[in-house]
Structure formats: structure tokens, C-alpha cells
Amino acid sequence: MIRQAAVPLLFFSALLASGCAEPKTASGINGVTPVHLPDVRTPVQLDADARQEHRAVMLQHLETVQAIVAALADEDYRLAQGLTETHLGFFMHRHAMARQQPENFPPAYHDLAMAHHEAAEKLADAMPSRDLKQILPEFNKVLKACVACHLEYKLRSS
């Protein structure tokens, strides 16, 4: 009985998975890049220490984004501003670059990094408005800058 029901169910899942249910565009469903794209990212060669440092900064970036969202949910705009400035702004950039062999990153990587820090400074500036209609579009730009770089670069050729 169960096995009989499983066959149409499997067929239906296969249909869903093949994308019949959702219209897809070049940029994926609802603007999200599909997971299984060919990997065309440019590798940046770093030694083990610099790689470790880069990873620590990235993990902290994600944690900072989480903490900013938590602060916004608490309506603590001052904390949200401080976190954004300290951990995502130009201050963070100088700190990270001092430890990550900046000469090993291509100029275009630096441009993406600077665009990201600039977006973060604008987000920090929007925080005192206490208005999510002003804050969220700037937050979106920061996250777009994270995504833009992740689509272009990876740390090794594997």
C-alpha cells in the first residue's frame, strides 16, 4: 500500500525538482543564484596563516550580520550602528588588511572589498533614522556586496 503510493509521489517530487513548479531565470529563483553553477571563481593564493585570518574575518562578518539583525529586532539602533561601523566598516578593512597579505589579492578584489565597506558605512549612517524603511535597503546593499565577492573569488583553485 505504502509502496504503491510512493511511486506517484516520487514522480511528483521529480517534477518539482526539475523546476516545473517555479519559473527560473538566469539569476535563479527569486534572484537567488542556483547552487549548482559551474565554479568560475578566481582563486586567490594565500599562505596558511593569511587564509586562516581571512576565514576568521569572514566568520566574524556573518556573526556581525546576525548581531546587527538581533539589535534591529530589539530596536537598539545605537548598538546596530556601533556593530556595523566597528566590524564591517573601513576600520575593519584596515585591521584585516594588516594581517592578510594585501599584495596577494588582485585589485578587483580590493574594489569589491572597498564597495562592501562603503556600503557598511552607509548602513551605519542610516541607523540613527530608526526607520527600517531607510535601514533595510542599505542593509540589502551590504549583503549584496558580500554575495558579489563570493561569486567572483575563492581562496584556492580546488
Ligand code: HEC
Ligand atoms: C571582497 C570579497 C568578499 C567580501 C566583500 C565578503 N567575502 Fe566572505 N568570503 C570571501 C572569500 C574569497 C571567501 C572564501 C570562499 C572560498 O574559498 O570558497 C569567503 C568566505 C566566507 C565565509 C565562509 C568562511 C569559512 O568558514 O570558510 C563566510 C561565512 C563569509 N565569507 C561571510 C561573508 C559575509 C557575511 C560578508 C558580508 C558582510 C562577506 N563574507 C563579504 C570574500 C568576501
